[in-house]
Amino acid sequence: MPFLPGESRLFGGVFGDEALAALFSDEHQVACMLEVESALAQVQADLGLLPAEAARAIAAAAAHFTPDWAALAQATARDGVPVAGLLAQLRQAVEPSFAPYLHWGATTQDILDTALVLQLRAALELLEGKLRHTLRPLADLAAQHRHTLMAGRTHSQQALPITFGFKVAGWMAPLLRDLERLQQIKARLLVVQLGGAVGTLAALGSDGLRVQEGLARALGLGVPLFPWHTARDNLAELAGWLALLSGSLAKMAQDVILLAQSEVGELRESAEPERGGSSTLPQKSNPVLSEVIIASARANAALLSSMHHALIAEHERATHGWQLEWLTLPSMLAHTAAALNQARYLSEHLVVNTEQMRSNVLASRGLMLAEALNFALAEHMGRTQAKALIREAVEAARSEGRHLLEVVRERVSFPIRWEALKEENYLGSSQLFIDRVLQQAEEVLHG
Template structure:
């Protein structure tokens, strides 16, 4: 029985990718614990704190596949401590008592928190990579459809014509802001913890700073100005960034769900012939991938609350907060990884129904251009007068079957200043798209400029 959906042998791939699950695999985490111990020993040997032979023995044996994990499991069950049994089996592998120098001056949370940083860095690299791929797909769609008019909707009703390209550019611009947030995280979030029992580094003696600097350099991490065992803002920031990114992805997905409904049918996610939308309604073409993405986002955003709550702790160390990380960091990371993979699939294979877009554009018989008419009439009659006239004309009356155009020309005040020829000119959707195309071009340029600093950002 799977305790979590990520572990389900049947459904786990609906909720996460194998790549991201591998990042949070137990063996990978334990190997990072060993890697940190090796880096610590190497640094201390270099500084003359421990014998070089000890560091060599620790490095030689600090590989999970060499250790007796049956003993680890037994001692883990007996002690209830995650790290100490691992140090014990590593010590058993080291010859001539050299294992006595393992974990010299450090405390458990130093190792666990630093390993967590290394794991989240791995996850962030995958997230950034996939966010960039999704951005590329969105920019391609924005450019392809930058001039295609469609109905823009506000309050779930048609409002004004926009271009389909502007919709995709809007998604891309938001995603680029998410990417920039991801790129900003490393300097604050990818920091080492190696400060000892109460954060004073007393266990490392006078060479405390050379030790932490040497280990940080070996691991590619930043040395913070103080211990952060009791300051979990870095964890909260990581979860917040994932929460915002999840919201962006869910907004894209939710829009496709909305625009794929039978009455609109403008955008549809790609599906195979084998796809089944319903067990009883064979015709259903549900936006299953996008619906799942929206559901997953809600879990990621709920974890943000847990991350923020974990910032409130007591004194120099509080196990009640960091144990929350064991749940929300893997869960949010795996979900966001899957959401990105899903939206890449959707956007790279999106089915754009241009015929339905054109049909829906004229669904209201020209009412979508009431603003354009109002501004033209405003120059002749005054803006407020024009608004009042058009409001009266456009209010639905069941027994009036006249078209919007006919109502305009049948209104004496309007007929005096608006000819049929001018009205037809105004009622061209392609001429009332505002700066839609310029915004698409601006977004492409904005993303391109920001992308110059993408390489090596994480």
């Protein structure tokens, strides 16, 4: 078992994502912190709060700055956060007369939180792209198989006929809502953090709000209603979204696993003969893609509670919630990226056995028409009587190995259109639901 699966040479291709890992590397975090410090100095210079030469000197030093990583790690271990150590090194790179203007009026959490928001903005753009790339082949599957008959199952039992396109549309609907949720979350999440020591920006006097608003504009971020040093609902909301998205993907993966069972045989994750192979059983093709998706979703579900615990913060600056976020949120992002990577591959390579789907429907010998028969008979007899008759007929059909329609026809003489009682004719509004989902997908993905 690796210490961190996503960074393992063995398991990185399963649980990792190189692009996302780069966004949360030490190098990128420091780069984001330097970007915030440079932007802060420039905004303050534009407002006449510090010399323009100081802002230029700070920007020039930050642009060419490479930290002494060993010293920075030592300072971080001493302070618990990297900001003070980073500033100490950066001040050595700035002309001495301008160095005091660095970090003017800000506090450690302002820099770390705003840098985190810059990282999250890039991370969400990455995840959104992966989600869109997953939805496109799913939309193709839903359209291609909108008339492919299969069994609809409730409580894992065959219930009523559906089409595979209907099932895929059901996978897509929550993913489309997740895209919609993401746009709503961004407005609350992608905001600057600048409040100073206790959130009042007292060190900036009457210019505090102007500096905050200017910094937000410079970084392309929103302005929060109130400094959020100890109000972490925006990050908890993001964590909830990550858990929702990975859970939505896992619903699809769970269906795939069940439909890929040997006894069912309606789906395979891909046509690759070597994928999901067993070390000892040559006939096996294990649903490894779906397994990773579900594991990632369950891990996120467990981690979500940690982000909710991090909401409990004391006074104006807290003691431990921050650290809990550091331990949790990057992992949740990694799990979500892993789930999306596997889901995209799955949606592009899923093998649909249409013949087996129809064969499984036929093997039910009309039992999935029990509801249709019940309603047809209810037009000629009481509903209670009709249900009792159908229940008896079902038992007879099962015990005698006969088709349900055949058994029912022996018991009644009502003028019923028996030839119309077929599974493909009892699909309700399936096609309309598929149309709704595909229309929304078209608007979201191509509109």
